[in-house]
Amino acid sequence: MANKENRPLPSIDEYLPHIAYDLVIFGFNGKSLKILLLEYDNTSFFALPGGFIKRDENVDDAVKRGLEERTGLKNIFLEQFYTFGNVERPKPEVMRTILEANGFDPKDGHWLLDRFISIAHYALINFDEVNPKPDRLSKSINWYSIDDLPSLMMDHKAIVLKALNVLRNNLENKLVGINLLPDKFTMKELQMVYETVLGEKLRRTTFQRKMLNKDILTRHEKLFTGGAHKAPYLYSFKEH
Amino acid sequence: MANKENRPLPSIDEYLPHIAYDLVIFGFNGKSLKILLLEYDNTSFFALPGGFIKRDENVDDAVKRGLEERTGLKNIFLEQFYTFGNVERPKPEVMRTILEANGFDPKDGHWLLDRFISIAHYALINFDEVNPKPDRLSKSINWYSIDDLPSLMMDHKAIVLKALNVLRNNLENKLVGINLLPDKFTMKELQMVYETVLGEKLRRTTFQRKMLNKDILTRHEKLFTGGAHKAPYLYSFKEH
DNA sequence: TATTATTGTCTCATTTTGTTACAATAATAC
DNA sequence: GTATTATTGTAACAAAATGAGACAATAATA
Numbered sequence: 001m002a003n004k005e006n007r008p009l010p011s012i013d014e015y016l017p018h019i020a021y022d023l024v025i026f027g028f029n030g031k032s033l034k035i036l037l038l039e040y041d042n043t044s045f046f047a048l049p050g051g052f053i054k055r056d057e058n059v060d061d062a063v064k065r066g067l068e069e070r071t072g073l074k075n076i077f078l079e080q081f082y083t084f085g086n087v088e089r090p091k092p093e094v095m096r097t098i099l100e101a102n103g104f105d106p107k108d109g110h111w112l113l114d115r116f117i118s119i120a121h122y123a124l125i126n127f128d129e130v131n132p133k134p135d136r137l138s139k140s141i142n143w144y145s146i147d148d149l150p151s152l153m154m155d156h157k158a159i160v161l162k163a164l165n166v167l168r169n170n171l172e173n174k175l176v177g178i179n180l181l182p183d184k185f186t187m188k189e190l191q192m193v194y195e196t197v198l199g200e201k202l203r204r205t206t207f208q209r210k211m212l213n214k215d216i217l218t219r220h221e222k223l224f225t226g227g228a229h230k231a232p233y234l235y236s237f238k239e240h
Numbered sequence: 241m242a243n244k245e246n247r248p249l250p251s252i253d254e255y256l257p258h259i260a261y262d263l264v265i266f267g268f269n270g271k272s273l274k275i276l277l278l279e280y281d282n283t284s285f286f287a288l289p290g291g292f293i294k295r296d297e298n299v300d301d302a303v304k305r306g307l308e309e310r311t312g313l314k315n316i317f318l319e320q321f322y323t324f325g326n327v328e329r330p331k332p333e334v335m336r337t338i339l340e341a342n343g344f345d346p347k348d349g350h351w352l353l354d355r356f357i358s359i360a361h362y363a364l365i366n367f368d369e370v371n372p373k374p375d376r377l378s379k380s381i382n383w384y385s386i387d388d389l390p391s392l393m394m395d396h397k398a399i400v401l402k403a404l405n406v407l408r409n410n411l412e413n414k415l416v417g418i419n420l421l422p423d424k425f426t427m428k429e430l431q432m433v434y435e436t437v438l439g440e441k442l443r444r445t446t447f448q449r450k451m452l453n454k455d456i457l458t459r460h461e462k463l464f465t466g467g468a469h470k471a472p473y474l475y476s477f478k479e480h
Numbered sequence: 481t482a483t484t485a486t487t488g489t490c491t492c493a494t495t496t497t498g499t500t501a502c503a504a505t506a507a508t509a510c
Numbered sequence: 511g512t513a514t515t516a517t518t519g520t521a522a523c524a525a526a527a528t529g530a531g532a533c534a535a536t537a538a539t540a
Contacts, residue, residue, distance in 0.1 A: 019259065117256075119325065231517090445531085467486070
């Protein structure tokens, strides 16, 4: 089976059946937290980037591969957070529509139309360094703010919400800022990351004291740009 | 294919291939934290209880089913904590040995000898209420203290360690004590649970104050039994 | 009846966090 | 140039949480 451009669908010989992964890729643009979503051609579905596991491939490696294909980035912070395994979660009609819109005509019972469990991961990346590339089945891939998401296919909304929950709980432990900010940043920017992830305002002085006391930041020269006010220091994270 | 007693192996028609679950079932006997392990007949392998997912069954339900079959208990605290998906984790020789020791003779390429990913869960149960029943492939199921485990098959040791880690991180959030203690318990018993899970000693007075301030405990009559000393109160957890 | 070990609570020291205040200062307006 | 403005870094004190020790109460035992 192949589409007009004669590119075949993933073959059951190459991939494990019934097992997929989905990616919630978080980025931060200085104001709000965003995730990458695919839009499929000729359909109204938005979806998380995802993929399948090769028969001789670690799940972790498959996910890294998928992330690199879409963002061009390696060595990204990536964490598995839940495996979604309800019977009703896959929607064969949805998959069929997507495939047909792309010139394929999968037979009933094709493995891609069967039941899938999905091992969901989230990634944290620096917004500015990313140049996302669409899937070969999707017409676009774009950033969407998490408090203004379009409607998502299947259970992808639930996957995003769960990811956000886990991210919030991991905020202190996992040094989330390292992965969402450029190398050097101001205290204000760091605080914005925390506030945006948590979804609440933090007290400036307390936040600043806490971060400085943690002994995880290096202070650099001051940044002589910005507004009509005292210039902030730049900081970077210490080497672990 | 069937063994001497003519019980067939699980059929590929009924179960999803390549997907299994494993259970780390924690219990507490007043002194140490224990987990349930299976011992296979004619082999030296100890293993976590596990199972497969039916084709029309939610993963969660499959796991609940497995837990109930082994402990007789329903409505147990159960949490998925990680999906193990490395290529090298399944050991077909090990599975073959177990099956052969039980009178089966699986052909090469049999689905049970193929690659599996495992969705691992941990359960917290009250030690005293459990009457574990062995698998039909295993000769025994018993409690083993987590600081004195026998050697485990495949990557099951890593699964246990990961479970323990997650449990420790969830200790404050998940009210672990509710599930590991009987309905009524003393402050000392509650402290023992925390100490055993954390693997460290806690200060008695601070622990007591913190627990009482949380407003999660109901105090009952005193318990007039025990040692040559003042009798402790009994406590229970408040309804949600 | 005295002894013993453990429990529940109190007190005070220490640490952490919340809150307010204020001097320093880079850009802008004049 | 000089005053104005908004933001930054930090100090100071208040309030809350935690650490550490002391002690009276008391159920079982000797």
